[in-house]
Amino acid sequence: MHAAIESADRYGAHNYHPLDVVLVRGEGAYVWDADGKRYLDCLSAYSAVNQGHCHPKIAAAMIEQCQRLTLSSRAFHNDRMGPFLHRLCEATGFEKALLMNSGAEAVETAIKAVRKWGYSKKGVPDGKAEIIWFADNFHGRTTTIVGFSTEPQYKHQFGPFGPGHVIVPYGDIEALRAAITPNTVAIVGEPIQGEAGIIQPPDGFWRAARALCDANNVLLVLDEIQTGLGRTGKLFAFEHEGIRPDAVTIGKALSGGFYPVSAFLASDAVMDVFHPGDHGSTFGGNPLACAVGLAALDVLIDEQLPQRAAELGPWFLDELRRIPSPHVREVRGKGLLIGVEIKRESGKARPFCERLKDRGVLCKETHDQVIRFAPPLIVQKADLELALEQVRAVLT
Numbered sequence: 001m002h003a004a005i006e007s008a009d010r011y012g013a014h015n016y017h018p019l020d021v022v023l024v025r026g027e028g029a030y031v032w033d034a035d036g037k038r039y040l041d042c043l044s045a046y047s048a049v050n051q052g053h054c055h056p057k058i059a060a061a062m063i064e065q066c067q068r069l070t071l072s073s074r075a076f077h078n079d080r081m082g083p084f085l086h087r088l089c090e091a092t093g094f095e096k097a098l099l100m101n102s103g104a105e106a107v108e109t110a111i112k113a114v115r116k117w118g119y120s121k122k123g124v125p126d127g128k129a130e131i132i133w134f135a136d137n138f139h140g141r142t143t144t145i146v147g148f149s150t151e152p153q154y155k156h157q158f159g160p161f162g163p164g165h166v167i168v169p170y171g172d173i174e175a176l177r178a179a180i181t182p183n184t185v186a187i188v189g190e191p192i193q194g195e196a197g198i199i200q201p202p203d204g205f206w207r208a209a210r211a212l213c214d215a216n217n218v219l220l221v222l223d224e225i226q227t228g229l230g231r232t233g234k235l236f237a238f239e240h241e242g243i244r245p246d247a248v249t250i251g252k253a254l255s256g257g258f259y260p261v262s263a264f265l266a267s268d269a270v271m272d273v274f275h276p277g278d279h280g281s282t283f284g285g286n287p288l289a290c291a292v293g294l295a296a297l298d299v300l301i302d303e304q305l306p307q308r309a310a311e312l313g314p315w316f317l318d319e320l321r322r323i324p325s326p327h328v329r330e331v332r333g334k335g336l337l338i339g340v341e342i343k344r345e346s347g348k349a350r351p352f353c354e355r356l357k358d359r360g361v362l363c364k365e366t367h368d369q370v371i372r373f374a375p376p377l378i379v380q381k382a383d384l385e386l387a388l389e390q391v392r393a394v395l396t
């Protein structure tokens, strides 16, 4: 066994079950292991590396900034946060942004914001705010967030959990309508469920959810941490439905994989609920994060990465669907967020991922039966053609 795996096993908590590969270098859509073997990265660190590994423009911004000022804390202003916030709001069409680090922190920020909005603006009685979530959601790993997960393993023996969370089946508009009460402050969901196995709600679901929110004075918040920033062929997945949520959470690709940077983006009316001292983070909005985030956002827009996902995604999906495999139950997805569901009688998805790894294509199963294909958005058609050859060999 590789010494690095041995040490990780011996000294690390066993909270992951990684594939048996030790990566030492990455460039663009490719990564290399310790023996110099090259792999096409079809996971992109769960879509954090949409811009490709070690993008030179983001690296240059990071190096320049880390030699000047890395952390000032929010006790003082820094010269990088304002310009980043400005660019972020301009690019996304939201009025204000609040910077955090991990995706889970952005979701926690959303929870605080919608509850405070409910009490201070909607007039919900203190302590009674309800948020509606969806079955099979994934929003992170904090104790609050796993409290409304429907995946038993994510919450087993981590309780007790707080109240105020209501769960309805994903994509079920009637269940959503029935779950709304006078104390509902927000509906929060993923436009496409990533960790659940690339699950898409029926067309028009989010438009109907938007209408329900408008009719009931409820906020619509979308978690675009995985689907956002170009992955599905638009800057945000909600654009496919022609709607605007009141707020979104983003993270992952917001830094192009260099550094944890996340944000809660909202209208003035929602963001105004925060006053000095209400919420914060030592590292949130630090100058290094802002320099990296700004460069990562520029790369995403200058290199038209959402358009690349829109062009390559449907072709790749179609090619995957054409594979005459006895093992595949369904191929689904949007843009370059694609899931290949393996039939139960063919076993789990992991052995397929292991065989793909041996053939130079890195994928990771999600929820036992689904192989997720989410290559960096800078990937070339020729790279995907090579990957398809390997996928064909493994699936047939």
Ligand SMILES: *Cc1c(COP(=O)(O)O)cnc(C)c1O
Pocket: 046, 101, 102, 103, 104, 105, 107, 138, 139, 140, 141, 190, 194, 195, 223, 224, 225, 226, 227, 251, 252
């Ligand atoms: C990854 C993810 C998160 C959590 O992000 P972390 O940076 O791991 O905390 C939240 N929501 C969605 C939809 C995600 O895919």
